[in-house]
């Protein structure tokens with residue numbers, strides 16, 4: 448039985464904002480790729496009928512934790528369909544390494560891992576489409592983590608087409624500030640009128656993130672970090688920040704630059720992967 452489950456980070460290799468919907472959410476065109484780096488969840492199924500989180504996440508009450516919310520949502524939906532084994536429960540522990548509010552999708556990835564793992568451990572046999580649809584209620588980034596393949600996403604991030612961008616090495620750097628996603632989306636200076644383009648056209652153009660200008664303007668730390676990284680490699684913001692990534696062809700080139708980073712910058716080096724580490728461990732048993 449698999450008990451230790453990866454919850455990888457994602458990067459938005461590009462991110463364009465093409466409009467604002469009447470409910471306030473934004474239509475995007477973005478390219479997601481996973482990193483071979485992230486949190487780890489230990490998930491042990493039991494017959495307590497309850498979900499217990501053994502390791503609270505600092506600053507996040509358990510009731511709001513996406514881990515607990517994902518497990519309870521799955522429990523509820525499976526029970527509605529008479530798929531939930533009697534007294535099904537689980538204890539969950541997390542080894543959290545991804546920064547919160549970092550644009551690396553940590554919370555969404557945690558939620559997706561819980562959905563995929565408990566579907567497997569409780570033998571619910573729900574399809575990945577069904578889990579992705581459930582995940583969307585928890586966050587716009589959850590579906591891509593559930594599906595587990597690098598993807599071009601449209602809509603608010605839920606309309607996915609598998610993609611296979613080059614699997615580069617990345618230096619991911621955190622400038623030491625946390626950025627709330629809604630603050631960026633609500634900024635009046637954000638451009639929301641990038642024309643909708645075909646995926647094939649976007650893959651040929653230099654990659655860009657429409658949130659970057661606003662975030663660099665509001666956060667001097669991000670601005671300085673992007674300027675510094677650009678001296679060494681193509682570099683951009685991921686999601687709505689705060690993390691920034693620089694791309695390299697080799698691990699050693701990325702590590703060399705990390706070694707020179709200013710001391711207030713926390714960073715790591717990881718490989719971009721088109722199949723999520725979560726799905727790699729399921730070994731193709733989940734379609």
Ligand SMILES: C[C@](O)(CO)[C@H](O)COP(=O)(O)OP(=O)(O)OC[C@H]1O[C@@H](n2ccc(N)nc2=O)[C@H](O)[C@@H]1O
Pocket residue numbers: 459471472473474475477550555585586587588589602603604628629632686687
């Ligand atoms: C920026 C991205 O990280 C790109 O991958 C995601 O679109 C954000 O995904 P997320 O963090 O899972 O975001 P959610 O928890 O769904 O939404 C947080 C808030 O961000 C804003 N939001 C989010 C996604 C989106 N397409 N348009 C938005 O305007 C909304 O104000 C929303 O209330």
Ligand SMILES: Nc1ncnc2c1ncn2[C@@H]1O[C@H](COP(=O)(O)OP(=O)(O)OP(=O)(O)O)[C@@H](O)[C@H]1O
Pocket residue numbers: 504506507511512513514546547548549550551552553554555557588628686687688689
């Ligand atoms: N298990 C969890 N891990 C991290 N954050 C969580 C979790 N559960 C709830 N949250 C809440 O979600 C917020 C966003 O966290 P997350 O790590 O997903 O940010 P992010 O990396 O900026 O994501 P995105 O790229 O989707 O914008 C946190 O500030 C926190 O309040």
